Amino acid sequence: xxxxxxxxxxxxxxxxxxxxxxxxxxxxxxxxxxxxxxxxxxxxxxxxxxxxxxxxxxxxxxxxxxxxxxxxxxxxxxxxxxxxxxxxxxxxxxxxxxxxxxxxxxxxxxxxxxxxxxxxxxxxxxxxxxxxxxxxxxxxxxxxxxxxxxxxxxxxxxxxxxxxxxxxxxxxxxxxxxxxxxxxxxxxxxxxxxxxxxxxxxxxxxxxxxxxxxxxxxxxxxxxxxxxxxxxxxxxxxxxxx
Amino acid sequence: xxxxxxxxxxxxxxxxxxxxxxxxxxxxxxxxxxxxxxxxxxxxxxxxxxxxxxxxxxxxxxxxxxxxxxxxxxxxxxxxxxxxxxxxxxxxxxxxxxxxxxxxxxxxxxxxxxxxxxxxxxxxxxxxxxxxxxxxxxxxxxxxxxxxxxxxxxxxxxxxxxxxxxxxxxxxxxxxxxxxxxxxxxxxxxxxxxxxxxxxxxxxxxxxxxxxxxxxxxxxxxxxxxxxxxxxxxxxxxxxxxxxxxxxxxxxxxxxxxxxxxxxxxxxxxxxxxxxxx
Numbered sequence: 001x002x003x004x005x006x007x008x009x010x011x012x013x014x015x016x017x018x019x020x021x022x023x024x025x026x027x028x029x030x031x032x033x034x035x036x037x038x039x040x041x042x043x044x045x046x047x048x049x050x051x052x053x054x055x056x057x058x059x060x061x062x063x064x065x066x067x068x069x070x071x072x073x074x075x076x077x078x079x080x081x082x083x084x085x086x087x088x089x090x091x092x093x094x095x096x097x098x099x100x101x102x103x104x105x106x107x108x109x110x111x112x113x114x115x116x117x118x119x120x121x122x123x124x125x126x127x128x129x130x131x132x133x134x135x136x137x138x139x140x141x142x143x144x145x146x147x148x149x150x151x152x153x154x155x156x157x158x159x160x161x162x163x164x165x166x167x168x169x170x171x172x173x174x175x176x177x178x179x180x181x182x183x184x185x186x187x188x189x190x191x192x193x194x195x196x197x198x199x200x201x202x203x204x205x206x207x208x209x210x211x212x213x214x215x216x217x218x219x220x221x222x223x224x225x226x227x228x229x230x231x232x233x234x235x236x237x238x239x240x241x242x
Numbered sequence: 243x244x245x246x247x248x249x250x251x252x253x254x255x256x257x258x259x260x261x262x263x264x265x266x267x268x269x270x271x272x273x274x275x276x277x278x279x280x281x282x283x284x285x286x287x288x289x290x291x292x293x294x295x296x297x298x299x300x301x302x303x304x305x306x307x308x309x310x311x312x313x314x315x316x317x318x319x320x321x322x323x324x325x326x327x328x329x330x331x332x333x334x335x336x337x338x339x340x341x342x343x344x345x346x347x348x349x350x351x352x353x354x355x356x357x358x359x360x361x362x363x364x365x366x367x368x369x370x371x372x373x374x375x376x377x378x379x380x381x382x383x384x385x386x387x388x389x390x391x392x393x394x395x396x397x398x399x400x401x402x403x404x405x406x407x408x409x410x411x412x413x414x415x416x417x418x419x420x421x422x423x424x425x426x427x428x429x430x431x432x433x434x435x436x437x438x439x440x441x442x443x444x445x446x447x448x449x450x451x452x453x454x455x456x457x458x459x460x461x462x463x464x465x466x467x468x469x470x471x472x473x474x475x476x477x478x479x480x481x482x483x484x485x486x487x488x489x490x491x492x493x494x495x496x497x498x499x500x501x502x503x504x505x506x507x508x509x510x511x512x513x514x515x516x517x518x519x520x
Contacts, residue, residue, distance in 0.1 A: 002397050004365050005316040005348075011357065012348040024393035027461065032355045039354075068351040072310025072323050073282040077354070112286030141288070180289065 016065055036064040039074045043108045044081060046159040047101050050094060059088060075112060079105060096150035103152045106144035106178040107185045113142040116234035127238055133208035137201045138235040142180035145195075145202060149173045153189040181231040193217040198227065250276060250303055250337045253487035253519060255511040257504045258307075258466075258494060264294040266501050271301055274508050276337060278305035278491045285326045295334065305338040305449065305491065306331060307418075312352070313372050313386070314345035314359045324379045331380060338449055338489065340385040340418045341376070343369065343406060360395035361405035366412070373413035385448045386410060387418035390426045390455075390464035402427065403441035416448035419485070421478045422470065426455050426462040435477050444485040452478060452511060453493040467496035470507055479514050487515040 002010075014021035015029050037060040041048050048056040063084045069077045082101035085091050091098075117138075127135075146152070153176045154167035175195035177188050190198065197214035201207070211220045227233045254275030259267070267277070277298060284292055295304075311323055331339055344356035359365050369386075377384055388406050400408070410417045419442060428435035452475075454468030470478075470492065482488070492507040 002360075002395075004360070004362070004368060007360060007395065007397070008316055008345060008348040008357075012351060012353065015353055016351070027392045027458070027463070028353075028355065028357065031463075032353050035354060069354055070350060070352060072312055072320060072346065072352055072354070073285050073326075074310070074354050075282065075285065112289045112291075114287040115289075184290065 016068070018065075033061055033064050035074075036060060036069070036077065040064075040078050040081060043078050044101055044104045046104055046156055047081075047085070047097060049159045049165070050097065050100065050155070051091070055090070059085070059091070062088070075108075078108075081105070096148070096152060096155060099146070099148035099150050099152045100155055102148075103146055103156055103176060103178065103187065106146055107187065110142040110144060110178050110180045110185045113180065116140040116142070116231055119228055119231075119233070119235055124236060131238060133206060133211075134238060135207040136204060136237045137207075137233045138237070139202050140179045140181075140231055140234045142178075142185075143202065143232060144178040145199060146176045146178065147173070147195075148176070151189075152176060153187050156187055177232065179230075179232055186230075194223055197223060198232070201227075201233070250489050252489070253512075253515040255490045255492070255508045255515065256302075256305070257492050257508050259295075259298070260495070260498050261291065262498050263501045263504070264291075264298070268294065268297050270501075272501070272505050274302070274505065275512075276303040276305055276489060276491070278307050278338075278493075281306045281308040281327055281330055281339075282310045284330055299334055304334055304336040305340065305489070306334070306336045307387075307491075308339075308341040309356065310346065310352070310354065311341050311376065312345050312347040313341050313376065314343065314357075314365065314369055315347045316345075316368070317347050317350065319372060319375050320347075321379075324376060328380050331382070338385060338418075339380060339382060340387055340449065342387045342389050343409065344389045356389045358389060358391035358393060358395075361398040361400040361402055362395075363399065366400070366405060366409050369409045370413045373409070373415050377413075377415060383415055385416040385418040386413075387420050387451065388423050388427075389420070390423045390430075390462075392430060392461055392463070394431050401433070401438075401441070403438040407441065407443050407446065410446045411443070417442065417446045418449045418451060419447050419481060419488070420451035420453070421481055422451065422453040422455060422474050423464055425471070425474045425477055426464050429462050435473075436480060439477065439481050439484060442481075442485065447485050447488055450478070450481060450488045450490040451493055452490060452507065465496055466493045469503075470510075475510070475514070478511065479518065482515055482518045487518060490515070 014025045037057055040060045067080055082098045085101050086098035151169045151174045153174050154169040158165050158167040174189045193214045193216040197210045197217050200210035200213045256274040256276035259277040259279050342356050346353050424435050424438050452470045453466045455462045456465045490511045
């Protein structure tokens with residue numbers, strides 16, 4: 001009698017093998033690959049739209065065979081799709097594709113991340129203004145910072161369901177912040193100075209360090225206010241007194 | 243948490259809760275007895291899906307239906323997965339928690355599909371131990387569902403109904419009797435669906451499922467993408483006559499129709515329960 005473990009091993013090898021298995025398992029292989037394609041398309045709709053459904057389906061099939069799912073929760077599937085695309089020879093005509101995929105993965109992660117706490121404005125009001133420079137901020141847990149040589153936010157925006165696919169900014173790299181507020185996941189390109197400012201804050205630097213690093217930031221107070229209002233910053237810690 | 247009580251009447255029907263319907267259900271509050279979710283869809287730490295579920299739980303009893311625990315796998319049970327399920331159950335206080343008599347992973351690789359198991363003593367022993375582990379971690383009884391299969395195994399020594407009954411009785415869990423899956427397997431593998439229903443011990447059944455299948459060549463495929471078929475309604479009537487009415491969910495997962503179509507199917511299940519009770 002075939003032991004349970006041997007049976008499962010053989011079936012798994014047939015499902016993900018290089019060749020099409022015999023009929024009963026072929027049905028499962030088709031179902032499995034189709035469900036992985038569907039999960040990937042749900043996470044990467046912009047990539048799918050950029051390359052078209054047929055190209056996407058083939059990329060998804062090869063990805064599913066090469067890159068095992070390691071969780072019973074399909075929401076965790078596809079983390080390394082961007083890395084796959086960067087190695088995928090047929091995607092070379094779309095050099096921006098891996099970074100667009102990274103942006104979509106950040107959106108996907110952002111959608112399921114913990115809620116941000118509410119910003120304690122009263123505690124901030126209690127702080128003496130001369131100590132503002134010592135402030136360190138807590139980021140919204142859904143925050144992701146990405147940087148690309150391609151205009152990934154413009155490409156992403158142009159390929160939302162209500163848009164025709166023509167990006168408003170066609171060239172140059174972009175620095176992008178992704179986070180979730182009450183309206184849903186947001187994708188916002190930042191200029192270099194604002195990006196530096198936020199990057200320092202996100203890596204635990206003080207407000208004084210962020211301002212120092214973001215040379216060319218016209219109005220740090222206004223930028224900070226906007227980040228708080230937009231829920232990019234979720235809270236703050238006053239640095240311990242020296 | 244606040245919400246309608248977790249306990250359910252035996253004769254009640256509901257629908258699988260899917261994202262396209264969250265808002266409409268919350269606004270219309272249709273008269274269904276319960277909502278069933280795929281547990282894994284709510285494994286995130288935050289976000290809109292959990293917020294909708296919080297809101298809907300105030301008005302509806304809930305069933306957590308897992309698809310990813312891989313109960314039948316010879317891999318170690320995934321403790322992280324189980325912990326997330328336990329946390330979800332603690333938070334939402336569902337009336338029912340269920341999984342499948344299937345496996346989906348081997349050697350750490352997941353197929354994320356409900357793969358069939360051979361009906362052997364070895365496999366029954368394995369499932370009994372695994373269900374025990376899961377029930378202990380969840381601190382509650384679960385229901386296990388019979389799955390559709392597109393193949394059989396030469397090593398099987400038990401009939402499917404016998405296997406399902408034996409596993410449930412020995413594991414101390416309940417059965418989620420998927421009537422569509424009985425019809426699909428009876429057609430695919432050439433056994434008598436009525437005899438299957440008659441072999442199920444009524445006291446073990448805690449829930450029933452209805453769904454639509456599609457035909458692919460000579461096989462029926464359990465796609466959850468169509469209306470419940472006529473022979474499945476007949477089998478459902480027989481099941482509730484023999485077993486008694488049980489909380490019943492209509493599932494629809496691909497090409498999800500307008501909410502009213504699903505509600506119509508649930509009403510039909512409810513009407514069948516009332517006819518049998520009359």
